[in-house]
Amino acid sequence: MRPRETLTNSQDERLLPVRYACPDITRACDLAQAFADLVRHQRGYLLLEWVRQAEQDAPKPMRGFAGFLRQDLDAVTAGLTLRWSSGVVEGHVNRVKTLKRAMYGRASFELLRTRILAQS
Template sequence: MSEDPTLLDEQIEQFLGHLYDCAPELLKAGDLARRFAALIRGDDDAGLEQWIEDATNSELASLAAAIGRDIAAVRGAITKPWSTSPGEGQINRLKTIKRQMYGRSGYPLLRNRLLAAA
């Protein structure tokens, strides 16, 4: 998906305008969500602490509280280039094979299936 998510067509703009008129708190939540996405992408230098402070009295208050409880981990996930994606992918593959085998044989068959799939 190469389209810029901030570019909206006229029909969507009208819908959002009507929605924000009916529920103004969604305007603030939408702005906070866009700012958070920019933080994750590294496009915004405003700071995570400022986002948490701004989100505390909004529809995203529970997300802000959860991020605030473990802010060091969130900051690390945003700023560090490392990822656990390869490990998570292997775990997902293992669990998928294990679910397919539910009720069949035991560990030896699971081991053989994993080695055969590798």
């Protein structure tokens, strides 16, 4: 899913026959690269057009993904447009959940609390 211009010549040569052999893969790759570009460059204003294209002629899994995006289009557009992010908070939540899973059934709440605070 890297940008096409970052592929080496051998990677590009290996990808070309696959794209020729299966039009669905070609369309899925093109849409995925377009979506990655929207995310990388925060072009949320282009999301609705991407969703329409994906719903129109994409392979079934991509159409499903586009449908899920459409369900909460305003939030996804804001996430791809605004400079604010909850990424740091989500990272902390992930860290705490990982610790909880690792300690499940092994220790008390106090030990869990100590481990969480020690890693902060």
